[in-house]
Structures are given as C-alpha cells and as structure tokens.
Amino acid sequence: MSEILIDSKSFKNNLDIIASHIKDKNKLALVLKDNAYGHGIEQIASLACEYGIKSVFVKNEFEALKIAHFFDHITVFYGNISPKVPKNIHLSINSLNTLEHLEEKRSIELEINTGMNRNGIPRQNLSFFIEKILSKKLNLFGVFMHNGYGDEKNNDFEEAQKSFLQVKEEIVYLSKKLGFALPRFHSLASCGTLRSGKIEDDLVRIGIAAYGYLGNNFPIPIAESLKPIASLWADKICEQRLPKGSKIGYGGKSVLKKDTIVSTYDIGYGDGFFRHDGSKGELTTAEGYLILPITSMDCFSCISQEERVCVFNDVSSIAKMFHTIPYEVLTSLSPFIKRTLI
C-alpha cells in the first residue's frame, strides 16, 4: 500500500534553521492546519512536541482535539469551538458573530485585517471589539494578523508590518486604560519570518518552511538549506510485458514505441495526487521512471519493474508542472494514505 514517509531529521533541520534565525526557540510556533499541510497532523505534532514546540495553529476544532495533549496552546483558525474542548484550545476571532456565540471565560486570539483584506476585523473597530471581549469576560490571549505579502519583494509587506505595529501600540494603550493583561502578538508566517532581521513579535507562525519549502519570489539565502520532509511511495499492483504499439490506460493515450515492461502502482488522483493527462509535459518518479498518461483514480502506469517507486521526494517541480504551488500538492494528499515517521 502507498505510503508517505516523513523524514524526522529533515524536519529537525528545518526547525533548527528557523530557530537559529529568530534567535529564540521559544518564539517558534508551528502551523499544523490542513493535516499539517498534508503531512499527517498527529505525526508532525509528535515531532513538534519532541522538539519543544509549545504553541501551534490548526484549522478547526476537529484538528485541535486530535493533538490537544501535545501542546500548551492550540489555536483554532476557523469555525467555532464547543464548550467541551480543553482549556488550552484558543479560538481565532474575526467577526462579531463568532464572538457573540462564545461562552464566558473562553480564550481567544483576535485577528486584525492589516491590508490582506481577507480575514480579520477592521483596525478601526479594535477598541469596540476589545470592549466587547471584556464585557463578555473572555480571555484575550493573543492579537495577530496575517501578512499576505511575505512572498513578494515590494512595499506591501512593510506597510502591513507598520500597520500591525500601530495595532500593538493601540492594544498596549487599551490594556493600560481598561486594565487587561497584554496578549501575545504575532504576524509573520514562514517567508515573512525568514526575510525579517529581528523578530519584534512574541512568536512566529511557521508553516511551509517547517515542511521544507518556501514560497518566496526573491532570493532568501537561508531558505536554500530547508529540506522537504515528505516523500510519497507507491507499491506495484501488477506488471505487464507488452509489445510495441500497445496502448495504455484510459482512451489508449500512451502508445508504446517498443516492447516494454510496464507496471501499475497504487497512487492515483483519488489519492489526491494530480491527474496527469500528458498535456503539461513529462512526469517521472523521483528515480526517473516515466509515468504514463492518463493516470487513473487509483493507480498510474509506469515504465518500471520496481516493487516500490518514489512518486516524489520534493514537490517543487510537480507544482510548477501543474501550474500551482507546493502547498496545494501537499495539502491535497489524501489523509487515508499512511504516514510513517522515519
């Protein structure tokens, strides 16, 4: 059966690079949402815990409950949390509606929109929200933004950071005026962290870099030492000795130019690996075996006799070929594929 191997040493390598860059391991928080970007949330959580990570971010309550025992702080980005969840689970707030549905004493992190115009409350509503939070007796555990310009080399990134600095100043002022404890502050994801000199926030939220990639559209030398931690392996289903001229798969798209041994392997687009129809170029396994279009829902045909092939150990070129980014290739991998730590 197909399997995703997670390289623990590469994961540690990546965290070491980031920790050394930010000069304070305690500021290192991880983003484990979307099944840890497709890597397996429980497996990555166990490695992160072992490394000493204290704070993580997940998609929803369902993910939080899977890993609540590993960390001091788990923040849920989307949806609501039910009264039964452990107290170390915090909820991200970016609308009045979510705020009003929370019961007293729950712990929250307030998201501010500082220019990405996606999620987060408008800056000008900050004091209104703070008063609402205090009147509802909620615990304001954090205040954060998501800088959506980390990957681009233009002024937008710096502008968003400046805006967040003003948010922080306003919160400091309000905390003195209204008498509440200062929350933790965070704004930077992987690229923003690695491009920044000094980290002024209380923590950084590292996602893609921990998994060995970066979305930067300009050089960041330190990023070159990051190592992809996941490799996808497929096992042979069966092997065919076929004469020249044989057609392979749906519609007979691939036609053999000579007598060839072709094997099928147990990964298909139903496993979340892009359907390869041949229109975007040639696709090979990590070992260089040719994958023949059109791939099927549960398998692909490949010019190989190996019992097991490595579909990828780095998704960069696959992402390029399918006109997308590594994030999409990774998060699409079916959670039903077994993840194994090595």
Add this chain to the structure above:
Amino acid sequence: MSEILIDSKSFKNNLDIIASHIKDKNKLALVLKDNAYGHGIEQIASLACEYGIKSVFVKNEFEALKIAHFFDHITVFYGNISPKVPKNIHLSINSLNTLEHLEEKRSIELEINTGMNRNGIPRQNLSFFIEKILSKKLNLFGVFMHNGYGDEKNNDFEEAQKSFLQVKEEIVYLSKKLGFALPRFHSLASCGTLRSGKIEDDLVRIGIAAYGYLGNNFPIPIAESLKPIASLWADKICEQRLPKGSKIGYGGKSVLKKDTIVSTYDIGYGDGFFRHDGSKGELTTAEGYLILPITSMDCFSCISQEERVCVFNDVSSIAKMFHTIPYEVLTSLSPFIKRTLI
C-alpha cells in the same frame, strides 16, 4: 462549517435510469471506491442499500470494513485483505503475488487484462491462474475486466468486449473440465453500460453515472437525464467593506475596481477544491457570485454578503476550467468536509 449536500432524489433518479436501461435491477452494482467518488462512502452506501443494491466495489480493505454491513458482496480492488475481514468481502486478484499471500477459502474476483494494459492478468495466463486458485482452495467468485474505452467512439471498446467474451467462453470450458462453479462476470462501467444495447454480463459496475455525470466523448441521449447529486456549500467567515483599489488575498492579485463588500468563505484548496489563481478564467459560485483569485488554503474571497454560498452543484464547468474531468474534482474533496443527505 462547509458542507457537502447529497441529493437522495437525484441519486435515485440516476439509479432508476440505469436500472431501466439494463432492464434488470439485480444486475446493478455500484462503485463506491475513493470515498464514493468523494461523496462520502457511508452516506452513499446507506442510500444504495435502501435502493436494494447487493454488490459494490471499493478501493481497499479500509473502505470495505466501513460498509460491509450494508451489502451481500463487497469487492476490494486494491491491496490485500486480512484474515479478520467478514466473508462477504472479496478480493480482486491481478497478480500472482497477491494470490499467493491469501489464505485458503477466501473469495476472489480475477481481473483480466483485455487491452487496457493497466491492471489484470494476461489472458494467456488464465488457465494457469485458475489451476493455482483451485489448488489454493480459493473461491473464484467473479471474473472481470475493465473496459477502458467506454468513453471513446472507436473500435477499441468493441474489441475489448469481444476479448472478454472469449475469456468467458474459456472459463465456461475450464469450469466443466476442472469442476468448479461458474463465477459471475462483469466488464462494463458507466459509459460502457449506457452505450450497450443488451447486457450479457451478470452485473454492471456503475460509478460516475450514479453520481450524475458521464465521461462520454460522443452523444448518449439517456445520459442527459442524469443529475449531479452533490453540492458544495461554504459558510461566511467574515465580511469586509472595502474601498476602490483595495487588494485582496495573497500577493494582492485581485484589486477592487469600486467600493465593494467582500466576504471570505470556508473552503480552500486544503479542502480539496482546486486553487484558483485567476489564470484559467473567471470562477463564480453556483449563484453567480464572483470568487476572487488567489484562493487560500482554507478560504476564498467572494463578492457576496450571503451567510452561505453554493460553490458548485455541478462540477462539469469547473472540471473544464481546470483542464480535467469531473471525477478528479469530486474525488479530491476532503473527507473531513461534512456530508449530509437531503
């Protein structure tokens, strides 16, 4: 939270169309592999059982165990089955290796390669395999092929059917000669079934047509009455009132041409819905609300104020836009999205 609604009436409509075409409801078997093509295997299994379906096909043992209580016969296409699985679970065999790992008395279905050159044993090895099966005291429950040319209007489809007819004749001969009970025969998937006049096999394996689609590259009138059964719904995360010129999302790809209210909704590519970067055209919800590129891992921005929007109720145009087929759009949907029968 986002949700996939499954329309029970449309599902029944599709099964009725197929049952009426094949003129014998007892010959109708369903393919529930890959989480029932992304529709939710448990939900679809319950509807199928209610309809009176007796035989289904799944990807692996993991899927079979989820729905074994619903049907008389569940066939596992890939991998092995362990000794503990219930006796109504049969294993598809397409290599000597899988055969040799099975313990005595297990029930199997033998897959024959009749020209698709993907999975299945070579025709010329048929008697060798039958003898092996008998000597291992296995129960030969079925013999089948997968005709990979159902969607194309050329001779390949008919050639494969002829080839399977010869396989059947050989099995009939061998069963008399060697004294084993005749297995069930099946070869046709959705398109092959609906393009065929009379069904000579013991059953047809219907996948995509049950879910309301067909992959035909030539007209099949009866297929026009099939109805997609799944619709994907996303809930509002937050709403922003933004001035003209505001940039939205990663890299600020979308820029507003006038003052606009933009909301984010809780479906992203991390939920298995293709990442929309704007390069392939305009994408709207089923209601016509514009989805703004670039979509995120967990959400998309949309010119809408609705509390809930319908991302799709038919994936045909989305599949076209992303240069793929409905199968891939559907099977990619994360199993973590809630499926609800209506």
